[in-house]
Amino acid sequence: MASPAFDDYLKTVYSHTEWQDAPITPSQLAAAVGVAPSSVTEMVKKLAAAGLVSHVPYGAVKLTDAGRARALAMLRRHRLIETWLVSEFGYAWHEVHDEAEVLEHTISDRLLEGIDERLGRPRFDPHGDAIPDAAGHVQREPFVLLADAAPGHVGRVLRVSDRDPDLLQALEDAGVAVGVEMTVTDAGVHLTGAEITLPEAAADAIWLSV
Template sequence: MPSPAFDDYLKTVYSHTEWQDAPITPSQLAAALAIAPSSVTEMVKKLAAAGLVSHVPYGAVRLTDAGRDRALHMLRRHRLIETWLVREFGYAWHEVHDEAEVLEHTISDRLLEGIDQRLGRPRFDPHGDAIPDAEGRVEREPFVLLAEAAVGHSGRVLRVNDRDPELLQALEDAGIAVGHELTVADGGMQLDGSPVELPDGALDVIWLTA
């Protein structure tokens, strides 16, 4: 079975193309994992030898079918745990990522199934990321990154990137949450019909319905 380190790499490769199409490069992978490029190069070779990724020197890293299945398996664990922590333990959405990173490698499949059942088999985590079902299927609506949305566009907040806890907290303070309506208006943004001032960096971490 792949190690936790393998799983972290596979999740990162998958997540990179979840909301855009360009495959991840080794340098991007190193930056996302905060790991030295030389270490990434060695791990990618191991993943390729295990049949989990395809890669040519200096080229993009892509998941094989086996790698994708494993990534979805771990993302199901991670996102169910995040949802569980928010709903059952009162965690805020900016507090759950690191906890889930630890717990996803330790809980049993039986406990995970119990969590899924207790939560009513949710389809999305608190940040709007799709929770794969037990067969690895995911659901997602057509979307647009807020930074690329045209003036006049209005849509529900589908997803907020969870990598920056401080930005997540600032967005929560501004009233941003999955399911709320954002409109790109002349001179600013509107949240559920009222003007809202978004923190720096917000345009690149919020996805709306297209």
Template sequence: MASPAADDYLKTIYSHTEWQDEAITPSALAAKLGVAPSSVTEMVKKLAAGGLVSHVPYGAVRLTATGEARALGMVRRHRLIETWLVSEFGYAWDEVHDEAEVLEHAISDRLLGKIDERLGHPRFDPHGDAIPDADGSVHREAFLLLGSAPASHEGRVLRVSDRDPALLRALEGIGLVVGRVVTVEGGDRVTLGGSTVDLPTGAGDAIWLTA
């Protein structure tokens, strides 16, 4: 199944469980991809027939080993391109996701390798997501969601979800970016750089810290 649509499905299924353990359901997959549930049903059947996912009716969708390997290849492409756009072309971190969605299906493996070499083989993209190695290996520190962290927990920002560009801009505005050390004060407040700040709505579910 060599198609951009199939690759998008596999990448989305992988990304759903990258930072939490609950497998994705067909309805959640439809919501994330912005397609009709009937379209998801048909594509999941095709992916299952191709040995890329496992699925039972009305149950969760999970990647097979073959599906995961292919998903990791697409995730690698996407995140290297995002990093390239920020590093070489001056894109902001809230601007790169949609561009990478297009380019990841267009560039050759040779160009991807040159981009990786040019960037010095980065391990993380601008949002803190791990860039898989060429062999599919992923390196990631122990983490917890900011919204689940206890008061007084101090941690370094490992990752910020890229799903909401407006939230990314708001967080950058208060200096809460990948690599910044924060102390959780409870509720929607954190201390960073010696100042206590109120987080934008939804930030607690979009930021991951070192455990």
């Protein structure tokens, strides 16, 4: 059943556990999607009836195997489009999410395959999120959230959350990018040998290699 609304919910459920282990609750899902809890309840019932999620009243929402496969297929589309927009059209990383949200539901499988081939089969999007391959496989190395990294930890920036475009722009202005080496200190972080001050929200939006 083709349904952009279904796909958006499934992507949100999957993404919630992509960089941490706790499953998403209905209230968290409502906040992430931006709808009333009652609307989430109805949609989760539809997703469960379609065999895409498992859910008990007041419990967490979890993807079934079918739901996970569908979520990964949509994330592949979304993340390849984001990478394409940055690589081919000069978009900044804080500008691509909304464009990809529209295009992911409209382009053909043939065009998606052409984009993937032209880009050289990229493994990660501009924010460091893994791009599933055509079979739904995802590769990712071990990581730690900046907020949980101990002073003295040295790691490459693996991923920056794309949830807040203003924060993304501020981090870019500070020199933060996927692949840059960062050293955690008692006072903050060192980036390319210099002490920098990051926005407070950055601690929960940057993931480092371990």
